Amino acid sequence: MVPVRELDLVLSGLPGPLPWSNITPSLSAEFCVSKGQQRIMTMTTPANLTSFSIGSQQFDGAGQTITSIYPGDGSVAGVVARATPADVDRAVALAQDAYRHQPWRKLRPDQRATTLYEIGRRISVERDALTTMQMFDSGKPRKECQNMVDNAASYFRYYAAICETWQNEMTSPRGDYFSMSLAEPFGVVAAITPWNSPIMAEAQKAAPALAAGNAVILKPSEETPMLALELARICTEAGLPEGLFTALPGYGEDVGAALVAHPGVRMVSFTGGTETGRAIATVAGKRLIPVGLELGGKSPHIVFEEADLPMAMAGVISGIYGSAGQSCVAGTRLFVQRSIYREFVDELVARSRQVKVGLPDDPAAQMGPLISRAHRDRVAGYVDLARSEGGRVLCGGSAPDDPALAQGWFYLPTVIDGLQNSARACQEEIFGPVLVTIPFDDEADVIAQANDTVYGLAAGMWTRDVAKAWRVAREIEAGSIWINTYKQSHIATAFGGFKDSGIGREKGLHGLRLYSQVKSVFFGLQDKPLGL
Ligand code: NAD
Numbered sequence: 001m002v003p004v005r006e007l008d009l010v011l012s013g014l015p016g017p018l019p020w021s022n023i024t025p026s027l028s029a030e031f032c033v034s035k036g037q038q039r040i041m042t043m044t045t046p047a048n049l050t051s052f053s054i055g056s057q058q059f060d061g062a063g064q065t066i067t068s069i070y071p072g073d074g075s076v077a078g079v080v081a082r083a084t085p086a087d088v089d090r091a092v093a094l095a096q097d098a099y100r101h102q103p104w105r106k107l108r109p110d111q112r113a114t115t116l117y118e119i120g121r122r123i124s125v126e127r128d129a130l131t132t133m134q135m136f137d138s139g140k141p142r143k144e145c146q147n148m149v150d151n152a153a154s155y156f157r158y159y160a161a162i163c164e165t166w167q168n169e170m171t172s173p174r175g176d177y178f179s180m181s182l183a184e185p186f187g188v189v190a191a192i193t194p195w196n197s198p199i200m201a202e203a204q205k206a207a208p209a210l211a212a213g214n215a216v217i218l219k220p221s222e223e224t225p226m227l228a229l230e231l232a233r234i235c236t237e238a239g240l241p242e243g244l245f246t247a248l249p250g251y252g253e254d255v256g257a258a259l260v261a262h263p264g265v266r267m268v269s270f271t272g273g274t275e276t277g278r279a280i281a282t283v284a285g286k287r288l289i290p291v292g293l294e295l296g297g298k299s300p301h302i303v304f305e306e307a308d309l310p311m312a313m314a315g316v317i318s319g320i321y322g323s324a325g326q327s328c329v330a331g332t333r334l335f336v337q338r339s340i341y342r343e344f345v346d347e348l349v350a351r352s353r354q355v356k357v358g359l360p361d362d363p364a365a366q367m368g369p370l371i372s373r374a375h376r377d378r379v380a381g382y383v384d385l386a387r388s389e390g391g392r393v394l395c396g397g398s399a400p401d402d403p404a405l406a407q408g409w410f411y412l413p414t415v416i417d418g419l420q421n422s423a424r425a426c427q428e429e430i431f432g433p434v435l436v437t438i439p440f441d442d443e444a445d446v447i448a449q450a451n452d453t454v455y456g457l458a459a460g461m462w463t464r465d466v467a468k469a470w471r472v473a474r475e476i477e478a479g480s481i482w483i484n485t486y487k488q489s490h491i492a493t494a495f496g497g498f499k500d501s502g503i504g505r506e507k508g509l510h511g512l513r514l515y516s517q518v519k520s521v522f523f524g525l526q527d528k529p530l531g532l
Helices: 085-101 109-125 127-138 142-165 200-211 226-237 252-261 274-287 309-325 338-354 373-388 443-451 466-475 508-514
Strands: 031-035 038-043 052-054 057-059 065-070 075-081 169-171 177-185 188-192 215-219 245-247 265-271 291-294 299-303 331-337 392-395 414-417 434-440 458-462 480-483 516-524
Touching: 052 085, 052 226, 052 245, 065 127, 075 127, 075 226, 085 188, 085 215, 085 245, 085 252, 109 127, 109 142, 109 200, 109 226, 127 142, 127 226, 142 200, 142 508, 188 200, 188 252, 200 215, 200 226, 200 265, 200 508, 215 226, 215 252, 226 245, 252 265, 252 274, 265 274, 274 291, 299 309, 299 443, 309 331, 309 338, 309 434, 309 458, 331 338, 331 443, 338 392, 338 414, 338 434, 373 392, 373 414, 373 434, 434 443, 443 466, 458 466, 466 480, 508 516
Parallel strands: 188 215, 188 265, 215 245, 265 291, 299 331, 299 458, 331 434, 414 434, 458 480
Antiparallel strands: 031 038, 031 075, 052 057, 065 075, 169 177, 177 516, 392 414
């Protein structure tokens, strides 16, 4: 870690130790930390987020910038150059060249592993600085940001380890030949990510795509563009050959769309909203290029009457309020068996009122702000819609009245009952700390209601009846099912959605296969000419 060389402190009664202790100079040229509306520190350093690298050259788009806002208080967290479609052309040309002419794709997988390990190691070395940047960029609580940075490092280490042990398939001979199926890269892969898990979502795509031998162009969300640039810098510093990984901070409608449509891009890996995914898949379908789509969800979370209720309660609370509900797998539709419904929901409301909403750098905060004012308005709009559909808002339903949080985009934990599963608030992804509760009668009833959605990303259930858990798990149409736990994830366990929640699987070996195409090679061993 390189110590800060130049700090321009624009000061003002600093309330305590600076949140930055060990930041690398390259973390930002124009990166401000504010308290309330007051800017308390500006870092001025040689490396600058107001330009981005395409290979060894720096570009600043057309001089336009993207401003990252700190959701904790609405102040400026950073200013980042905004890429243009012309930058897409440059980045794709360089990536194609790197893919064809750099040895990367021809290296043995275990040789590629060396660089991937180094990227993971460097992410871990810069953990604290990346965590802080992540916190200001996304507004997520520090601990969550730290987990995301740790996970990003793990993805590189994990796919490095897979590279060490990767095997192709040999088929048993059925004549005088032998045959094998080899995993080959696609070429240039476009990775497009949302704002809710910066660096982690990016590493989840970049690590396996690079491990498989591809070149990657990453377009992060315009809401949270900063960590992607840091990841690109780290990849370069770790020795990844030029052009194999480029981060282009830009908007979806120009840079994202230009990437998907670019003839030089041979595969698209997208995480984001279902409608965006549909638009991307339409273009990719016309171009006949493969897509991996990780999309939205409206996950059912089921509590059966025989469940361990305190455990279920804790699972339901963390399942909805973690990341302030800005999680694709948030348990947003709570189904509680009718015999325990009232008692469980009353307790849930009491517990929801106790959730500590606070600034991301407050260690006591359990829930931080939403990503933007516009998003909070959208969430609030859904709560109003639920009211108009006949829903009863049992708690929350507004911003907190704590003056310390008045400048940020906070929204209280909200529980709504009285709606049918067919109501829009029960069918559409709200992506905030809003939980709808619905009673059910029996297993058949809850399976039917749980599946009555266009989404199929995840589902959870709490029960002590193992046979029932197995039956229900097999019947629910979702890519991940949690039994007596929720939001558990494993780097080696496949992740992805059924129905409108996506196509393809990330993580584990499935993640590597997503970025590979299969080539079968036959070796003739016959000693006579082939007959007609
Ligand atoms: P979004 O769909 O608005 O944007 C996602 C990304 O797509 C951004 O980088 C955006 O710039 C880009 N984009 C927008 N229009 C585009 C276009 N026409 N062509 C190419 N790129 C385009 O989603 P968001 O609001 O950033 O993220 C929230 C959504 O992401 C939620 O629906 C959430 O469920 C989903 N999500 C899914 C998963 C998963 O693994 N299934 C994980 C995280 C988030």
